[in-house]
Amino acid sequence: MDFKKLIENAKQIEGFKCRVCPQCNGKACRGEVPGPGGKDSGMAFIRNYDKLNEIKVNLDTIYAPVSVDTSLELFGKPFRYPIFAAPIGGLIPNYGDKHGIDDYHYSKAIIEGCKRAGTIGFTGDGAKDEFYTEPLRVIRENEGWGIPTIKPWKQEEVIKRIELAEKAGVPAVAMDIDAAGLILLAMAGKPVSPKPVEELKEIISATKLPFILKGIMTAKGAEKALETGASGIVVSNHGGRVLDHTPATVEVLPEIVRAVGGKMKILIDGGIRTGLDVLKVLALGADGVLIGRPYVVAAFGGAAEGVELYTNRIGVELEEAMLMTGCGSLQEITSEVIYK
Numbered sequence: 001m002d003f004k005k006l007i008e009n010a011k012q013i014e015g016f017k018c019r020v021c022p023q024c025n026g027k028a029c030r031g032e033v034p035g036p037g038g039k040d041s042g043m044a045f046i047r048n049y050d051k052l053n054e055i056k057v058n059l060d061t062i063y064a065p066v067s068v069d070t071s072l073e074l075f076g077k078p079f080r081y082p083i084f085a086a087p088i089g090g091l092i093p094n095y096g097d098k099h100g101i102d103d104y105h106y107s108k109a110i111i112e113g114c115k116r117a118g119t120i121g122f123t124g125d126g127a128k129d130e131f132y133t134e135p136l137r138v139i140r141e142n143e144g145w146g147i148p149t150i151k152p153w154k155q156e157e158v159i160k161r162i163e164l165a166e167k168a169g170v171p172a173v174a175m176d177i178d179a180a181g182l183i184l185l186a187m188a189g190k191p192v193s194p195k196p197v198e199e200l201k202e203i204i205s206a207t208k209l210p211f212i213l214k215g216i217m218t219a220k221g222a223e224k225a226l227e228t229g230a231s232g233i234v235v236s237n238h239g240g241r242v243l244d245h246t247p248a249t250v251e252v253l254p255e256i257v258r259a260v261g262g263k264m265k266i267l268i269d270g271g272i273r274t275g276l277d278v279l280k281v282l283a284l285g286a287d288g289v290l291i292g293r294p295y296v297v298a299a300f301g302g303a304a305e306g307v308e309l310y311t312n313r314i315g316v317e318l319e320e321a322m323l324m325t326g327c328g329s330l331q332e333i334t335s336e337v338i339y340k
Helices: 003-011 043-054 091-095 103-117 130-141 155-167 177-181 183-188 197-205 219-228 249-260 275-283 293-324
Strands: 072-074 077-079 083-085 147-150 173-176 211-216 232-235 265-268 288-291
Touching: 003 293, 043 249, 043 275, 083 103, 083 293, 091 103, 091 293, 103 130, 103 293, 130 147, 130 155, 147 155, 155 173, 155 197, 173 177, 177 211, 197 211, 197 219, 211 219, 211 265, 219 249, 232 249, 249 265, 249 275, 275 288, 275 293, 288 293
Parallel strands: 083 288, 147 173, 173 211, 211 232, 232 265, 265 288
Antiparallel strands: 072 077
């Protein structure tokens, strides 16, 4: 399978709500929640994409040739690329009910495809218990290779789900704290809510696993996340699906790096579509990236093979970008890469 065939396959799926646009920029699907779009005007999703495209990079090919190394270690595990699949749950309500791809089969494609490509996938949670337990079943089937993401439920429910993750042998666990505003959960009457620092401390102290807080959009929020004892954060506005008119994630990344950089791992998602985008956010201080919607297209269009193909495609683009900007390793990607 090549990437062109993957795209053709995805476009032919009956009832697939994603339009498989040439550029996944949020414009065609604005306001489609449930669905793949951004909330209300869709501008938070669109801004994520547009602001990344505004950033330009410096070309530099006068240096001693080096072999490009895209590898990193994160939470005690080695990865080929700093590129991870973002958690997505509720596949049938969000992406269509005629294709037959539920949370189990989607997670199977993500976990197995990322594993083959040398990275890892985050899995989701949602209004139905199986949106968490079925992806976790896939992780168990793959010897713990995956990072489950838990919604901000009541304390006892969160801790119960962490215990299930521990039994599956996962390397880390995450919470998308910004899901407190997700309309699908409100429609389902599920008891999610914002979490104060003390409650998050209680949750994090209940496990020895590294804990990642996803949904951080300010320096103050990052400092509070550090106070909880979290090992890492994801700079994220939930793909623009929970609050309209937020800034782009790449706009707030520098101030967050200044606040907590070096004290905890910083990942970022939101509009990242190419290996060059990955280079940009690493140059601004991120340790790695999560990509969401394009992985849905990859999984629907090619299952695990499609996910592996897509991950390697972005990884190779990152290698090429590093070669053309004089960066032999991820550590050499600094702010000097960014054109000012």
